[in-house]
Amino acid sequence: MISDFINPTLGFPVITSKLVVRWGHSATLINSNIYYIGGRTDGNVFITELVRLDVSKPFSTLNPEWVQLDSTGAPKTIGHSAVYGGLNNDQIIIFGGGVDDPASAVMSNLWTYDTTNGQWADPKLPQGSPSRRYEHSAAIGPSGMMWIYGGLIDGLTGNPDRVITSDLWGLDVNTLNSWKAYPVLDNSPGARIFHTSSIVDNKMIVIGGVTDEILYDMSEIYAFDLEKGIWEKNIATGQIPASRGQHSAVVANKKIIIYGGSDITNTNLYGDVAVLDTTTWTWTSPVTTNTPSNRRGHTATLVGANMIVAFGKTGADADSNVYILNILSWDWLIDYVPMDLPLDNDEVTPVKNETDPNHDNKGHKSVKCLPYIITLSVIGVLLFVGVIAFTIHKIIKKRRRDRGDDLVAVPYNDNPIASPQETARNKTIKRSRRPSFLCLCRKDDRKHDSTEVLNNPTSPAISTGPSTPYTIGSYGTHTPSHSESGIIISGKPKVRFTIDENMSHHYDPENYLQKINDIENHAGTSGTSGARANGESKSSLELDGEIQSVRESIFVANKQELRVVNP
Numbered sequence: 001m002i003s004d005f006i007n008p009t010l011g012f013p014v015i016t017s018k019l020v021v022r023w024g025h026s027a028t029l030i031n032s033n034i035y036y037i038g039g040r041t042d043g044n045v046f047i048t049e050l051v052r053l054d055v056s057k058p059f060s061t062l063n064p065e066w067v068q069l070d071s072t073g074a075p076k077t078i079g080h081s082a083v084y085g086g087l088n089n090d091q092i093i094i095f096g097g098g099v100d101d102p103a104s105a106v107m108s109n110l111w112t113y114d115t116t117n118g119q120w121a122d123p124k125l126p127q128g129s130p131s132r133r134y135e136h137s138a139a140i141g142p143s144g145m146m147w148i149y150g151g152l153i154d155g156l157t158g159n160p161d162r163v164i165t166s167d168l169w170g171l172d173v174n175t176l177n178s179w180k181a182y183p184v185l186d187n188s189p190g191a192r193i194f195h196t197s198s199i200v201d202n203k204m205i206v207i208g209g210v211t212d213e214i215l216y217d218m219s220e221i222y223a224f225d226l227e228k229g230i231w232e233k234n235i236a237t238g239q240i241p242a243s244r245g246q247h248s249a250v251v252a253n254k255k256i257i258i259y260g261g262s263d264i265t266n267t268n269l270y271g272d273v274a275v276l277d278t279t280t281w282t283w284t285s286p287v288t289t290n291t292p293s294n295r296r297g298h299t300a301t302l303v304g305a306n307m308i309v310a311f312g313k314t315g316a317d318a319d320s321n322v323y324i325l326n327i328l329s330w331d332w333l334i335d336y337v338p339m340d341l342p343l344d345n346d347e348v349t350p351v352k353n354e355t356d357p358n359h360d361n362k363g364h365k366s367v368k369c370l371p372y373i374i375t376l377s378v379i380g381v382l383l384f385v386g387v388i389a390f391t392i393h394k395i396i397k398k399r400r401r402d403r404g405d406d407l408v409a410v411p412y413n414d415n416p417i418a419s420p421q422e423t424a425r426n427k428t429i430k431r432s433r434r435p436s437f438l439c440l441c442r443k444d445d446r447k448h449d450s451t452e453v454l455n456n457p458t459s460p461a462i463s464t465g466p467s468t469p470y471t472i473g474s475y476g477t478h479t480p481s482h483s484e485s486g487i488i489i490s491g492k493p494k495v496r497f498t499i500d501e502n503m504s505h506h507y508d509p510e511n512y513l514q515k516i517n518d519i520e521n522h523a524g525t526s527g528t529s530g531a532r533a534n535g536e537s538k539s540s541l542e543l544d545g546e547i548q549s550v551r552e553s554i555f556v557a558n559k560q561e562l563r564v565v566n567p
Helices: 102-106 367-403 420-428 509-523 538-544 548-554
Strands: 004-006 013-015 026-030 033-037 050-054 066-069 081-085 091-095 110-114 119-121 137-140 145-149 168-172 179-182 196-200 203-207 220-225 230-235 248-252 255-259 273-277 282-284 299-303 306-313 318-326 331-333 406-411 437-442 472-475 486-489 496-500 503-506 562-565
Touching (some): 026 091, 033 091, 033 299, 033 306, 081 137, 081 145, 145 203, 203 255, 248 299, 255 299
Antiparallel strands (some): 013 066, 026 033, 033 050, 050 066, 081 091, 091 110, 110 119, 168 179, 196 203, 203 220, 220 230, 255 273, 273 282, 299 306, 306 318, 318 331, 406 562, 472 486, 496 503, 496 562
């Protein structure tokens, strides 16, 4: 028994407890709802029940919210096929099926259910329709053609003889105007039932099934080219699953996922999952967790990244439950949560509104992914701007270095061309004093002549030694508080001295150039070009106090490197 109440929003009874067990039913996904039709239940009773499951929102498989729909006018069949169709893909197209009343077998074998108004209809088509059958396969092609293959004709279809068919039929489900028969070719899959058909890249792929008490090999995969109208046979490799019938199949990103099924006698039921890559014709067998009971005669519907398995025969008993397999983690879940299915190229697609269990489940990008897309876009823009800024910085720095604007004064014994005398002299300098010989050069190219900077405790000293790109001179006296002489660089009206990475000093020519010129004028004219110091020159000493701050900033005691940058 089932309990129900009227949902004022939906206008239909919502079933709050489990449905009756069933198998041999059909499932069709339309606009985020799966419609389950017919089948048989305990005691081999045929049912016409039509129920709907909303897959646009989460639910628990322990108590899904079923919606009972009006089944007045619905066919009482088993082993029928059902696909979506109509001009707006909002109708269910039902074909064939076995019946429990021979009198009804001669009636129409094609029905439609309009999901927008809940109306059933049995369209009358011209002569040339396929004979009634069940346990066949049906799939929808890209152009809206329903393809019917194989099937069983026997007493349940009103025929006293048992015939397994091998014919192929097509019907445009948008117009439902006429059937098209295709000739049986020598390389066709042959007569079979309990198989599956799936559409991938405009080909209908037939897997498994039974014929004349023989199971088909799962390594032999037949594909019908919907455009060329020819069959081709492919030999699959890899982890080939056991031969079976009454299994289910769904398509995800050019891969066909099969589940369940049984052997020829229904003695051995299967509960494994196998995946066929149609680009390489390779089988793989993912390991699943929390696997439900083995089953046959069930349905599987792919909704995003979740495969929803419903009902089925589990042996002597049947099932009334639904099960959720996440095809990304291969976990069987208790709670259903809508989840998008990534494509092979990692783009994200949502649940396709109108689809079929055997139709490739692709669609437009999900709105749910919009925040992630925006975030990734912002990060990408920031990274791009950062790369551009870093590149510009490196280019400017290189140009400054190449022009000689970025110079470094280093102990000359670190210079590859330092003379033995200069190296020895530098090594004798106490730690409290700067090196005697400095090399003023580009940081990455130290092969320049040195400039000697003397540290005379009693008098200022003149810079001596070979010329450098810029002349370095010394000026100042040795005092207890300032043990190092200052350094003056001539030839540049404005320079920036960076003692280390954290200290830089800017010298404005308006403030300091006159002072430097005064020092040079009083220092004399002998020696190297540039700054001069002329012994105990009174005028020079008088200027000492005026340039004390300059002298202290230019060179700091005990520093081993002086960076000179020309702005």
